[in-house]
Amino acid sequence: MNRRDPIKTQVRAGIDNDPEGPLASIQLLSGEPRRKLDARFRGLCVTIAAVSVLVLIGLLASILLQGVPSLSLTLLTGGPEPDPSEAGIRPAILGTLWVCSLCALFTLPIGVATAILLEEFQPRNRYGRFIYSVIQLNISNLAGVPSVVYGLLGLTAFVSMFGLFGSRTSQGGGLEIGIRYYDQFFSEGMRSILIPVSDPSRPVSEPVDGMQGIDTSGNPVTLKVISVGEALPTGDALQYTLFDDAEAGRITKKAWYHFSLPLGRGVLTGALTLMLVILPVIIISSQEALRAVPSSLRDGALGLGSTPWQVVWHVTLPSAMPGILTGAILAMSRAIGETAPILIIAGIVYISRAPQNLMDDFTVMPLQIFNWISRPQEEFHSIAAAGILLLLGILLSFNALAVLIRQKLHKPLS
Amino acid sequence: MNQLPFSEGPQAISVTLSLSIGRCMRRDRTRSVIGSFQVVSLIALVAFAFSGCANREGGQSDGTANTELQGKIDIDGSSTVFPITEAAASRFRKLYPNVNINVGVSGTGGGFKRFTRGETDISDASRPIDASEFAAAFEAGIKAIELPIAYDGLTLVVHPENDWVDQLTIDEIRKIYASGDDRSPAPKFWSDVRAGFPARAIEPFAPGTDSGTFDYFREVTVGSKQSLRSDMSTSEDDNVLVTGVAGSPGSIGFFGAAYFEENKTKIRAVPIVNPETGKAVLPSADTIKSGEYSPMSRPVFIYINSKSIARPEVKLFVNYFLTHAAEISSAVGYQPIPAELYQHAQANFTGRKTGTHYLTAEGEKRSGALLEVFQEQNLQEAP
Known part of the structure; x- marks a missing residue:
């Protein structure tokens, strides 16, 4: 056998x-x-x-x-010029940094707080449980929605804000703070003369002889207006001389804290839209991290007389932190690489300046890379590859930073 | 560089000179200023050409970039026109670094949507404005100045190993691309297009349906009433089309001439029979400019918001754009329109003549060569 x-x-x-x-x-x-x-x-x-x-x-x-052959200082410092030898990605890098930092700032507190609510403060009664399960189901579903859908949502919810605050044109409108209006004359001496405007709804100024304005450094100047056909003065006077058919254009100067409603196509809108994209991911991963904390820890703390809030703040959250941060890293990596919603929100591919305030126009690195790849010239394809390397570099350094923070926060449970 | 139709006398010299010194140049002014000023500026310019842009940031009125002028110009629209606008914006910003210019690519239709809401100052368009867009703009109180900028030659391409297609007539192209019905289905094999072609499968490629290129191609081949076949591979990215056509010997595709120029070794352009002369014509700088490559060459436009033109930065930018359009468009792979049309466009801009040349008083679409349509008497100010 x-x-x-x-x-x-x-x-x-x-x-x-x-x-x-x-x-x-x-x-x-x-x-x-x-x-x-x-x-x-x-x-x-x-x-x-x-x-x-x-x-x-x-x-x-x-x-x-x-x-690698296209990696150069020009790439880091230049704008998106049409000449491959001058093309750079600086406005896009700064745009990405602005949008992603703002996005992290909004998303982390909201996401972690939601996860704590769903995991640590579960209701006891049936109806509460039902509502919780509906919320939970929707969060899981939202994590699978294609990001372009969030782009469209951002377009109505943030860019135009359902038309609640009127419409914003390139010359302003709606509610705004931290903005000053000027009427700009361009003199025959090629100097810009600004006439401060107190009420932007008034029509643009007409040139009047002796009108008071300021030059670009803020010094007061007096306009000299001559009729068409008259000889132009020479010397310094030319700089403040206008023909009487000159026209002014309204321009704006925005402070760093400039804010307006509706939000328009600015950095803030981009960050809020990306927040929609990654919020479900952060909530779910934070929930997982909280769930992984042994309940003996909670029970021990509760047994010592801690309130639920003390348990969360001093016991659960610190132990779950490494897991939460890992989830946050993954979510932020997704946000950095996201192109579709930004294409819908911003859609700008030639932008000459990095964002200066929350409402400013912006572009992001994936969009710039996408634009370079779709060009016919071979040189732009290598620049796009160099851009991808930069994007990877930024991504990895973000991740390294998060890993470092995680290591610092990590405390052994026993 | 030699085609600078609006510069005369010392200005012409100053333009040529400033181009030769590249970055540290001073703009040529379109407004006539007294002669002595020009001479002084020319001398200053020469001095700066030799002093090597010493005072570039200074922004003085004597030969360097002007840092005085401020403002922001919003441009959106066709991705076909984008390279021209971008080049113009980039060059203009070297003269006026404090003017911010944003150029988006929402497509011709998407650009007009924003334009008619007053969100943009300039709209790029690879086809003329249509009746509904024109009416929408008018309703919103926005009048547009229509300015043709360049010609784009649509290039029909096949795989280099394709040795049977020597030329195609518009009828044959229509046969290949038109959506079939039950009686005459769209051809599956090359032999269905012309007797004598081999029985190889046709693989048609086309740009995305949102693009002005797609609209224009449809109009000249099947007309605006019929649709193109739905079983072709489309992509918004023309490089994908190039790769697709280069990947299979039975394929055929079309896109703007700039993409063909960069990929001459991978694909072959097909001569197209001009229906008027009966001659097969290959797209080239000369045939597009002369109008021989008809009907596959089309004008591209910019539309200026009449509310924005009073702004000095917009005025200077559009003037710069029109003055240098010939040179810029050839530099980025497009063909300039004839000099007299640029002059006409400049006159329309200076005279602020709003409206479109491409709609009749009854709101019907007007078609034809740019030279015939872009005439004073065809201008419709209101829908």
Whole structure:
């Protein structure tokens, strides 16, 4: 009689007890073939993992090969010029930094707070539980919504704010603070003369001889207006001389705290839209992290007389912090790489200046890279590759920073 | 560089000179200023050409970038016109670094939508404004000045190994791209297009349906009433089309001439028979400019918001754009329109003549060559 395989016996016993049971379909193997199968399965796993790593290495290598020769100081400091030798990504880098920092600022508190509510303060009664489960279901669903949908949502909810505050044109409108209006004359001496405007709804100023204005450095100047056909003065007087058919244009100067409603297509709108995209991800990962905290810790703290708030603040949250931060890192990486919603919100591909305030126009790195790739010239494709390297660099340094913070915060549970 | 139709006398010299010294140049002014001032500025310019842009940030009125002028210009619209506008914006900003210019690519239709809401100062368009957009703008109190900027030659391309297509007539192109019906389905094989072509499968490629390029192609081949076939591969990204056509010998595709120029080795342009002369014509700088490459070359436009033109920065930018449009458009792969049309456009801009040339008084679409349509008597101010 053969030596009986103990496992086979056990499994056989299970099947004998319950012929319809879950183990019924397992083909029973004895010693040697069982180990062979194990080795083969391990081999399969290693191969599949190696393939994905190889693809990644291949991608990185091709981008490095294409992009490294185009990495230059111009790329870091220049704007999106049409000449490949002058093209740079500075406005886009700053745009990405603005949008992503603001987005993190909004998303982390809201996301973590929501996760704490859903995990730590669960209601006892039936109706409360029902409402919670509806919220939970919707958050899980929202995590799977394509980001372009959030872009469209951002367009109505933030850009125009459902038309609640009137419409904003390139010359302002709606509610605004931190903005000053000027009428700009461009003199025959090619100097800009600004006439401060107290009421922006008034029509643009007409040139009047002796009108008081300021020059670009803020010094008071007096306008000299002559009729068309008259000889222009020479010397310094020319700088403040206008023909009487000159026209002014209204321009604005915005303080760093400039804010207006509706929000328009500015940095703030971009950050809020990205917040919509990554909020479900952050909530779900924070929930997972909170759930992973052993309940013995909570029970211990509660047993010592802590209030629920003290438990959350001093026990649960610190222990869950590493997990929450990991989730936040992943979510922020997604936000940095997000193109579709930004394309809908901003849509600008040639922008000459980095954002100066929350309402300012912006573009982000993925959008700039997308624009370079879709150009016919081969040079732009290598610049795009260099841009991708920069984007990866920023992404990795963000992640490294978060990992460092996580290490600092990490305290052993025992 | 030699085609600078609006500069005369010392200004012409100053333009040529300033181009030759690149960045540290001073703009040429379109407003006539007394002669002595020009001479003084020319001398100053020469001095600066040799002193090597010493005072670039200074912004004085004697030969460097002008940092005085401020303001912001919002531009949006066609991705076809984008390279021209971007080049103009970039060059203008070297003269006036404190003027901010944003150029978006929402497509011709998307650009007009924002334009008619008053959100943009200038709209890029690869087709003329249509009746509904014109009416919407008028209702919002926005009048537009229509300015043609350049010609774009639509290029029909095939795989380089495709040795059977020597030329195509408009009828044959229509056959390839028109959506079929039950009686005459869209051709599946090249042999269905012309007897003598091999029985190879046709793989048609086309730009995305939102693009002005798609609209224009549809109009000249099947007309605006019929639609193009739905079983072709479309992409908003013309590089995808290039790769697609270069990837299979049975394919055919079309896009702007600039993309063909950069990919001459991967794909082959098809000569198209001009229906008027019966001659097969390849797209080239000369044939597009002369109008021989008809009907596959089209004008592209910019539309200026009449509310924005009083602003000095917009006025100077558009003047700069029109003065240099010929040179800029050839630099980025487009063909300039004839000099007299630029002059006409400049006159329309200076005279602030709003309206479109492409709609009749009854709101019907007017079509034809740019030279015939872009005439004073065709200008419709109101829908």
